[in-house]
Amino acid sequence: xxxxxxxxxxxxxxxxxxxxxxxxxxxxxxxxxxxxxxxxxxxxxxxxxxxxxxxxxxxxxxxxxxxxxxxxxxxxxxxxxxxxxxxxxxxxxxxxxxxxxxxxxxxxxxxxxxxxxxxxxxxxxxxxxxxxxxxxxxxxxxxxxxxxxxxxxxxxxxxxxxxxxxxxxxxxxxxxxxxxxxxxxxxxxxxxxxxxxxxxxxxxxxxxxxxxxxxxxxxxxxxxxxxxxxxxxxxxxxxxxxxxxxxxxxxxxxxxxxxxxxxxxxxxxxxxxxxxxxxxxxxxxxxxxxxxxxxxxxxxxxxxxxxxxxxxxxxxxxxxxxxxxxxxxxxxxxxxxxxxxxxxxxxxxxxxxxxxxxxxxxxxxxxxxxxxxxxxxxx
Ligand SMILES: *Cc1c(COP(=O)(O)O)cnc(C)c1O
Numbered sequence: 001x002x003x004x005x006x007x008x009x010x011x012x013x014x015x016x017x018x019x020x021x022x023x024x025x026x027x028x029x030x031x032x033x034x035x036x037x038x039x040x041x042x043x044x045x046x047x048x049x050x051x052x053x054x055x056x057x058x059x060x061x062x063x064x065x066x067x068x069x070x071x072x073x074x075x076x077x078x079x080x081x082x083x084x085x086x087x088x089x090x091x092x093x094x095x096x097x098x099x100x101x102x103x104x105x106x107x108x109x110x111x112x113x114x115x116x117x118x119x120x121x122x123x124x125x126x127x128x129x130x131x132x133x134x135x136x137x138x139x140x141x142x143x144x145x146x147x148x149x150x151x152x153x154x155x156x157x158x159x160x161x162x163x164x165x166x167x168x169x170x171x172x173x174x175x176x177x178x179x180x181x182x183x184x185x186x187x188x189x190x191x192x193x194x195x196x197x198x199x200x201x202x203x204x205x206x207x208x209x210x211x212x213x214x215x216x217x218x219x220x221x222x223x224x225x226x227x228x229x230x231x232x233x234x235x236x237x238x239x240x241x242x243x244x245x246x247x248x249x250x251x252x253x254x255x256x257x258x259x260x261x262x263x264x265x266x267x268x269x270x271x272x273x274x275x276x277x278x279x280x281x282x283x284x285x286x287x288x289x290x291x292x293x294x295x296x297x298x299x300x301x302x303x304x305x306x307x308x309x310x311x312x313x314x315x316x317x318x319x320x321x322x323x324x325x326x327x328x329x330x331x332x333x334x335x336x337x338x339x340x341x342x343x344x345x346x347x348x349x350x351x352x353x354x355x356x357x358x359x360x361x362x363x364x365x366x367x368x369x370x371x372x373x374x375x376x377x378x379x
Contacts, residue, residue: 014055015056037081040064046255053078070082071096201228256343260340262338267284295323303317309343317358
């Protein structure tokens with residue numbers, strides 16, 4: 001018998017979430033409805049590339065980082081655009097991008113130089129690559145500085161003339177779309193200023209920006225061009241916002257991490273539980289041991305009080321999470337026994353965001369960190 005733990009991935013919830021996001025994007029005045037890159041980096045935030053490709057059939061494109069994941073999408077029959085969010089890393093990648101018709105982000109001069117050199121080496125032979133030239137508007141992670149941007153864009157347009165690049169567009173990334181509209185507005189102003197008059201498509205909005213009323217509609221898009229949104233986390237049924245739950249956003253959890261009780265014991269008042277004896281009971285109680293630990297991707301920093309559901313009843317984690325096990329308070333679940341179902345997060349359990357909050361992190365990290373040893377059930 002395998003250990004009683006699994007992660008159920010719901011393809012229909014992935015589709016539902018994408019549909020929910022798209023439904024609230026009526027076309028803004030004078031603009032056509034935006035297109036969506038469904039972001040599936042990090043193995044589709046832990047949900048599996050294959051499941052994401054099936055769940056996101058309605059998206060106009062897919063966006064990710066790994067070349068291998070992009071190739072996998074093509075092998076699965078995804079024929080629409082694929083965006084590499086960090087572009088390519090070495091000259092040898094360029095031929096692969098061409099072969100698989102991948103759209104590349106270009107965020108630095110080194111990448112532009114590699115493209116120009118590759119084009120010069122094989123004049124006319126290669127298929128032109130579509131590209132988004134990235135502007136740094138204050139995230140200070142990737143992207144050309146505003147003062148260098150028009151020059152970089154001119155080089156990209158020249159590469160287009162030479163048949164090295166196909167469509168050329170503009171992109172940036174927000175640092176605080178989830179919590180600070182003023183900083184976000186400043187970033188958007190910098191974007192508008194630096195890209196003014198430059199032709200091409202536009203891609204700016206992550207989940208938080210996509211779900212912020214009026215934000216994407218305020219992005220200026222040249223006549224006849226498209227805006228591409230880049231939602232990620234919301235498509236998996238987690239919230240990008242600290243003050244709005246996924247449920248309030250109409251999203252469904254796409255991953256449910258569930259296990260079983262493998263032991264039930266009664267402890268005396270004053271007894272302690274687990275490593276470091278960090279939990280000490282004040283009275284006699286029943287404690288359940290769950291077949292899930294940090295080696296499964298459950299966060300070790302989720303301490304006593306973290307919500308968890310046993311036999312449909314919400315209760316709490318006790319003490320420190322071990323590598324392969326954790327303890328729960330069975331006081332509110334008197335009938336719980338070995339084999340009782342435990343939901344760590346997802347459908348019928350706490351949201352991944354609640355568990356993340358208790359562990360001092362964000363839902364993104366928990367979803368991505370699901371360990372390969374946890375079997376996935378596709379529903
Ligand atoms: C991860 C990522 C996104 C998606 O972000 P979410 O917060 O998950 O919606 C969009 N754009 C870029 C460049 C990213 O790296």
